[in-house]
Amino acid sequence: MTELAATFQYEAVAEAYRHRPPYPDEVFDRLVGLITDDPRRVLDLGAGEGAIARPLAPRVERVDAIDFSAAMVSAGRRRTGGDHPNLAWQINSIETADLAGPYALVTAGASLHWMPWQDTFARIVPHLTPNAQLVVVGHGPIDQPWQTDVIPAIQRHSRKKDFDPEFSIVEALRDRGLFDLTGTALTAPILYRQTVADYIEQFHSTSSLARDLMTAEEAADFDAAVEKAVRPYAVDGWLDLTIQAELSWGRPKIAG
Template identity: 40%
Template sequence: MTQDSQAIAAEYRGYAEAFQDQSVVEAYQCRPPYPDSTFDILTQLLPPHCTAILDVGCGRGELARHLAQRVERVDAVDVSPAMIEQGKKLPSGNHPHLRWVQGRIEEVQLQPPYALVTAGASLHWMDWKIVMPRFAELLLEGAYLAEVGTAMIPSPWTLLGEMLSRYRTDRYITQPHDVREQHLFQVVGKRATETILFVQSVDDVVESYHSRVGFSRERMGSVQAAAFDQEAKETLLKTYPSGMVPFQLRGHVVWGFPKKKE
């Protein structure tokens, strides 16, 4: 990776600090849920003799709280104390099989071995050259790292068109090159869930943007955030005059082996 690429990657990871903002934590409830069959896919990836899972970048525990009901132990790691505190208050947030760990996954103390590492829409915020070899060390031989995400139609990133670029506080950049292109992750399999109908009010759709890095209320400022909310609601109501927005939602899981330390 070139020096410029390293700088971009560092800038990109720096944006993740927004997940410690209280407004982002509070707005997270408006993000779409994982379809139930997502958890069936994940548990099917576990070997029969061990079911301890490490959930990285866990946020409020959208994966961890459900998985804790199915396995012997889930260690849920996130750098944001506010996200963890919120997660503890949600259903199964105090499950006896769930252990919350606050800190950077690159350096926190853990209790391996793990039969699966899960990353729900979080892997892109991490330092891949550090975490991939670490995951390889933490996992049982032959166990997987699973990237978990959702896809929606219409996509939140196209729903409001060009207005998003006028309001967002971050630069629209991605980490230089894909983790697979850097040969740090060997894909073994992919599965998608069934598509389900997910319906939200216009107000909740607009609020969901404030759970995303570029639209933290603290970083936008109250005036800019209020202007965004008003314009976004007016835009959505032109297309959805009932005040309800229907989405086609599905989950997806990609699993494989993280690269071992050389």
């Protein structure tokens, strides 16, 4: 496990996750629409605190939410929908998880890039229904007018110095013969209002900007820089963010 991946085991990182924008409701409509087989069971890879698993659980037969971080799973259990009877949490890596398939859908938010792809797919493919799809879901703010002023603060403090904004996990999987892409979709943009304080705090839910990796002085410097960048756009301490999600789905494959 890399040092950055290990940061998701910190309780402060798991707590900060609640400040990330939610997935648009359209994401869950599309996910349910991709299920064509029975049983309507879903496997959520690297579930974190359940941003996908919790809203999806009431709409399917079962969601197995797998994550290696006890702190993340604990946070997810406490959040809205975290105790739904259709939701089964498991603290484990996918390579050794107890899978209760067959699964008609597999979901992955911001998680696959942390996993050993060949081992992960070799583990899950035997547990899929004939038409099951793996859906990679990304989401976040778009068209932020303050973004160019925030980027320098991120670059100055981030522990990930080799970040490639052009990297595509879907393209990387296809290039390695691990994924047959079936389709993609962008959700309609939605408005999400967030306080400046919460907007700043969500950065600390990321592996590269976790407070646990910073001194108190460095964290304060980062927070002040972001606050200065967004202040001209805030109204009474609130920011209006435009959130959009992208879904890419297809059939996972075993290498070789």
